[in-house]
Amino acid sequence: MGWLWAIIVGFVLGLIAKAIIPGKQHSPLWLTTIFGILGAIVGNAVARGFGVEETPGIDWSRHIFQLVAAVVIVAVGDMLYVRTLGRRRHRA
Template sequence: MSWLWVIIVGLVLGVLARAIIPGKQHIPLWLTIVFGILGSILGNAVAGWLGVAHTNGIDWTRHVLQLVGAILVVLVGERLWSMIRGNRANKQRA
């Protein structure tokens, strides 16, 4: 798989995850792509563990698991990003 394709899939999954999660996520676009890539890797791993990584036709189960993985990574990552950015903002004000 080429790096361009990985970035495109990460972007799509990250943006979909952010659209599904209620509220506004305060993370930059580059981090959305990284979280989408990590969610894709997580979803592929779970699909492999469940034995549905390779099926005939479109792998809908794997794609849904990738999206769920992206949602989880965006939820956790956004909270971590907010904590890190919040601490930096507080240090800069002091």
């Protein structure tokens, strides 16, 4: 069940990150979901580094770290995706 939650959270974080980033992102939905999953993992690690552990209620600070990490990863990942896609189109 942990993988299912990771995919759901990654999907939601990826979509929110895409909505926050200005302009159009060209990465497909499956790649955005992977970026969101990576954002959740990195955000959790950064939150732990700042001393934020799991709490019994909603842990807003941890979610903010996850969202910020997802925004950065989606933005950088989309730039790399477009650059890679552009190289492929020029070769053909």
